[in-house]
Each structure stands twice: as structure tokens, then as C-alpha cells.
């Protein structure tokens with residue numbers, strides 16, 4: 001049955017019933033507010049951290065993506081920004097614009113994906129909005145909390161190490177694969193690659209470790225627009241520093257170099273200039289890093305901060321200035 005058969009009101013009731021089933025023991029006034037015009041949140045820390053991020057079907061959801069995965073992804077991309085501030089994610093509000101032709105089962109799948117990821121990240125869906133549109137648009141606002149040790153992007157020091165969690169370039173390769181093949185036609189060895197775009201995961205454990213050991217990090221951001229653009233943003237926010245990145249230290253799934261070749265692209269296009277990895281890009285205090293090195297298996301050192309005022313990519317063959325290009329909405333190629 002189409003969602004237009006039952007309409008906005010009943011759909012919201014349905015959604016709230018599912019959501020209420022996931023709530024634990026909470027203060028009754030707060031619980032009731034989740035059904036009112038605005039949600040209440042108790043202030044339990046010095047700072048509330050707030051962020052918003054929007055996903056639009058044609059630019060964020062490959063056609064093979066399930067409705068469940070769309071629901072998961074709106075929570076993931078939003079929580080990612082909270083982790084990048086070194087804060088603990090708390091709650092999320094999600095506005096949805098949906099086509100009237102969507103079925104109720106598909107609607108339920110989106111909600112189930114949202115609630116699944118909320119549980120994984122320990123965030124509560126505290127509100128939202130429902131509206132109609134020809135394509136699916138999901139937009140969310142997330143809150144987080146932190147008392148001290150908030151990490152701003154403007155505190156980078158010369159001689160810091162540059163590091164990332166996880167691997168680069170898989171979403172780029174995944175999108176190229178999905179543009180040509182159906183999932184069932186792809187070999188199992190591509191599973192990790194395909195999942196990187198359909199079901200991105202956050203480095204939750206590493207983020208928790210960093211919150212518990214804040215002296216390790218001098219700055220942090222999530223990689224959404226590609227490593228090059230993210231480094232470019234950090235460079236703009238920190239005067240008198242530069243970055244040297246070592247090409248042979250960039251971690252990637254070995255299958256993607258072949259996928260790049262098959263799509264007439266260079267490996268660096270995937271690794272540096274695409275994005276959507278949802279990994280953390282960190283600058284680390286060197287002394288602190290050496291202290292905790294053994295516990296940081298998921299962190300890869302890819303370069304260091306210098307005073308060159310440039311971003312360079314160093315390989316065995318060459319030293320090049322890195323092009324600051326990547327994924328950008330509202331820009332012609």
C-alpha cells in the first residue's frame with residue numbers, strides 16, 4: 001500500500017510508536033516532549049555540540065541502495081560530525097521529504113534503518129518532520145555533549161603527525177562498480193568496497209578511545225569531500241603550517257587500483273579526490289602518539305605537519321603539490 005493512502009498523520013503515529021519502543025527509562029516530561037512541538041534535552045555537560053547534514057536521493061543514494069540503508073546513512077553522516085568534534089553523540093532530529101508513491105513497507109524500512117543506527121551509536125531520535133517531494137530527501141540535526149577537550153580544527157602545531165582511521169577510496173570505487181553492475185553480479189571480494197558506500201560505518205571505537213585520551217589529538221575532522229579537500233580546509237584554518245603526505249602510506253583496499261584502471265581513473269583520484277569515507281582525519285601530538293601507539297591499531301600515520309605553507313604529496317618518484325579538488329555540490333565540472 002502507498003503511504004499516500006494513510007497520509008502524514010498516521011505515518012508519524014506509526015513512526016513514533018516504533019521509536020517509543022526503543023526508548024529506555026527516561027524522565028516523563030522529556031519523553032512527552034518528544035511528541036510535542038519541540039523536544040527537550042537535559043543539560044548534562046558544559047557544551048552542547050550541534051550539527052546538521054542533508055542527503056538527497058539523486059546525489060547520495062545509488063540506485064542499488066535499500067530504504068533501510070538510506071535510513072542508516074542519514075544517522076551515520078550526522079553522527080560523524082559530532083565524533084569529529086571529539087564529543088559524545090546524544091540525539092538526532094530527522095526531517096524527511098518522501099514521494100507519495102513510496103509504500104508503507106518502504107517507509108517502515110527507512111524508519112527501521114534509522115532506529116538501528118541510533119541504537120548502534122547510542123543516540124535518541126527525539127523529533128523530526130515529514131513532508132512530500134518527488135525524490136527522497138533526508139535531513140537531520142544532531143546533538144552531542146562534551147565538558148572539556150573539545151577539538152577545534154584551528155589548533156594544529158608544526159611537527160604533529162597526520163593520521164587517518166580506516167581506508168581511503170573505497171566509496172569512489174564502489175560507485176564506479178555500481179554504475180555498471182548489479183550487486184548480485186559482483187564477486188564476493190568486492191563486498192567490503194560495495195558496503196563502504198551503501199552501509200558506511202563510523203570509527204566508533206577509535207572515537208571513544210580519542211575521547212578518553214584527548215591529549216593525543218590537536219585537531220580532527222571527518223573525511224566527506226575527499227582527503228585533499230579536507231586537508232585544504234585544515235590548511236585554511238591554520239596559518240604558517242603545511243602538510244607532507246606520504247603516498248605509500250595511504251591505506252586502501254588493494255582491489256581498488258584495478259577498478260580505477262578499468263574506469264580510466266588514477267588511483268589518486270579515488271584516494272584523494274572523491275570522499276564519503278566517513279573516516280577521521282587527525283593531527284596528533286607526536287609524543288602522545290608514541291605513548292599510545294600499541295593501542296592505536298586502527299590509526300594510520302600518513303604524513304606530518306611542517307611549516308611549508310603547502311600541501312605536498314611525496315612518493316618515491318616525486319614531490320608534488322596536492323591538487324585541492326574533490327567532491328563539491330553546486331559546482332560545474
Ligand SMILES: Nc1ncnc2c1ncn2[C@@H]1O[C@H](COP(=O)(O)OP(=O)(O)O)[C@@H](O)[C@H]1O
Nearest residue numbers: 050051052053054081084221222223224225233
Ligand atoms: N546553510 C548554511 N548556513 C549556515 N552555516 C552553514 C551552512 N552551510 C554550511 N554551513 C557551515 O559551514 C561549515 C562548513 O560546512 P560543510 O563543508 O558542509 O561541513 P561538513 O563537510 O562537515 O558537512 C560548517 O560549520 C557548517 O555548519
Ligand SMILES: Cc1ncc(C[n+]2csc(CCOP(=O)(O)OP(=O)(O)O)c2C)c(N)n1
Nearest residue numbers: 053058059060061062224225274275276327
Ligand atoms: C548517487 C550518488 N552519487 C554520488 C555519490 C558520491 N557523493 C555524494 S556526496 C559526496 C561527498 C560529500 O557529501 P556532502 O553531502 O557534501 O557531505 P558533507 O561534506 O556535507 O558532510 C560524494 C562523494 C553518492 N554517494 N551517490
Ligand SMILES: [Mg+2]
Nearest residue numbers: 052053054224
Ligand atoms: Mg555539508
